[in-house]
Amino acid sequence: MTRTVLVTGGGTGIGKAIAAAFLADGDHVVISGRREDVLLRAAEELGGQVTALPCDVTDPEQLEAFGERLPDALHVLVNNAGGNREFDAPPPGDLRGLAERWRANLDANLLGAVLTTAAVDKQLVSGGAVVNISSFAADRGAGSYGAAKAAMNSWNIFLARQLGPRGVTCNVVAPGYVEKTEFFRDRRSEQFHEARVAETMVGRAGQPQDMAEVVRFLASPAARHITGQVVRVDGGVIPTR
Ligand code: NDP
Numbered sequence: 001m002t003r004t005v006l007v008t009g010g011g012t013g014i015g016k017a018i019a020a021a022f023l024a025d026g027d028h029v030v031i032s033g034r035r036e037d038v039l040l041r042a043a044e045e046l047g048g049q050v051t052a053l054p055c056d057v058t059d060p061e062q063l064e065a066f067g068e069r070l071p072d073a074l075h076v077l078v079n080n081a082g083g084n085r086e087f088d089a090p091p092p093g094d095l096r097g098l099a100e101r102w103r104a105n106l107d108a109n110l111l112g113a114v115l116t117t118a119a120v121d122k123q124l125v126s127g128g129a130v131v132n133i134s135s136f137a138a139d140r141g142a143g144s145y146g147a148a149k150a151a152m153n154s155w156n157i158f159l160a161r162q163l164g165p166r167g168v169t170c171n172v173v174a175p176g177y178v179e180k181t182e183f184f185r186d187r188r189s190e191q192f193h194e195a196r197v198a199e200t201m202v203g204r205a206g207q208p209q210d211m212a213e214v215v216r217f218l219a220s221p222a223a224r225h226i227t228g229q230v231v232r233v234d235g236g237v238i239p240t241r
Contacts, residue, residue, distance in 0.1 A: 002049070003027045004071050005219070008057050008116055009081030011035065011042040013181025014133065017208030018078055021216045023048035030070065032057070033081065057081045057112030067119035074123035076219045079113035080133040083183060084145040102144040109148035114155060126167030129219040132156050133211070134174040136234045149174070153230050160228035169227040171218045176234020178206040201236025 005022045009015040010031025019029045019042070028049040033039050039052035055066040057079075085104035090097030113132055124130070135142075138150035153172050160170040177196035184192070197205050214233050217223055 003075035004030065004073060005076040005078065006030045006032065006070065006074055006116075006120065007078045007080055008032050008055075008112070010078075011038040011052070013183060014175065014178060014208045014211045015078070015080040016042050016046070017212040018080060018215050019050065020046055021209075021212040022076070022219075023050060025216070027076075028071075032066065057116050058107040060115055063115050063119040067123070070120060070123055072123060073125045074120050075125055075128045077117060077120055077124065077128075077130045078133065078215060078219075079116055079130065081112055081116075082109040082133065082148075084137075086144045089143070105144040105148045106151075109145065110151050110155070113152060117159065124163065124166070124168050127221070127224075128168045129223070130159060130163065130168060130170040131215045131218050132159075132170070132172045133215075134172045134230065136174050136176045136232055136237055138174060156230070157228045164227060169218070169223065171223075171226060171228070172230040173211055173214050173218065174230055174232045174234070175211050176200065176206050176232070176237050178208060178211060181208060199237045200234065204235060206233065206235060 005027050007015050007019045007029060010019045011033040019031050022029050023046055030051045030053055031039055031042060032053050032055045034054065034056045036054045039054060043050045043052040053066060053069060055062050085108060086101040090101065117130060132152055134152045135149040137146040138153055140146055156170055156172045163170055197203060211233055214231055218226065
């Protein structure tokens with residue numbers, strides 16, 4: 001059976017690898033993101049049954065229109081869009097700057113997934129799956145970004161309860177440090193990379209494909225009895241407080 005899979009943020013990095021994994025299984029994959037040029041380039045590179053549909057997941061109006069353009073039946077939703085808008089803290093006392101950064105991270109990493117799921121709710125079919133991409137940052141005291149991802153982990157349990165009776169599983173994949181994506185584009189240095197790798201038990205950085213394989217499993221019939229869970233895919237990093 002050909003399934004329809006939606007991957008938000010599917011034009012780059014982890015999302016693009018997730019899209020490739022489902023395409024390899026013969027599924028129809030819709031990739032979304034804000035930049036149409038990036039999506040179109042990715043669609044061309046990915047090949048297969050892929051549809052590029054631009055949409056900002058933090059914008060309810062865009063999402064309403066987006067939901068209507070999707071096929072009637074959606075088998076897998078991967079809420080992958082996100083990123084850290086708060087690498088640099090504002091100066092002490094700058095409450096407006098602080099509010100701006102917190103809102104941006106909560107919007108991109110939490111509300112975006114909540115709104116996207118609501119926008120496609122009626123299309124989600126029995127036997128389907130929602131996979132939310134959180135982060136190991138949820139357990140690392142990582143400011144507004146970590147707080148947003150921790151809230152996503154919590155919301156996932158609520159969602160699993162809500163969609164369970166409809167035969168839809170909901171799980172979180174929490175990546176550790178994953179190289180070769182746009183996420184750390186302003187942070188890349190040999191020193192930073194080495195420090196992240198040294199935190200792992202396996203002595204290597206995560207690759208987008210490492211995340212994609214686990215997402216694919218969680219969305220497969222083999223994982224039908226797994227729901228409401230957080231799977232850390234971080235090469236074995238001890239949570240820090
Ligand atoms: P990327 O920056 O490559 O991917 C993020 C994707 O999300 C982009 O395609 C971006 O596209 C899209 N996106 C961001 N904001 C929005 C929005 N408002 N609406 C729609 N799309 C949006 O980084 P990664 O692939 O690394 O990140 C993917 C996910 O993995 C994120 O949720 C991130 O938090 C998480 N993660 C990544 C880690 C890493 O080490 N790389 C570690 C832990 C978690 P566009 O800009 O065109 O909208």
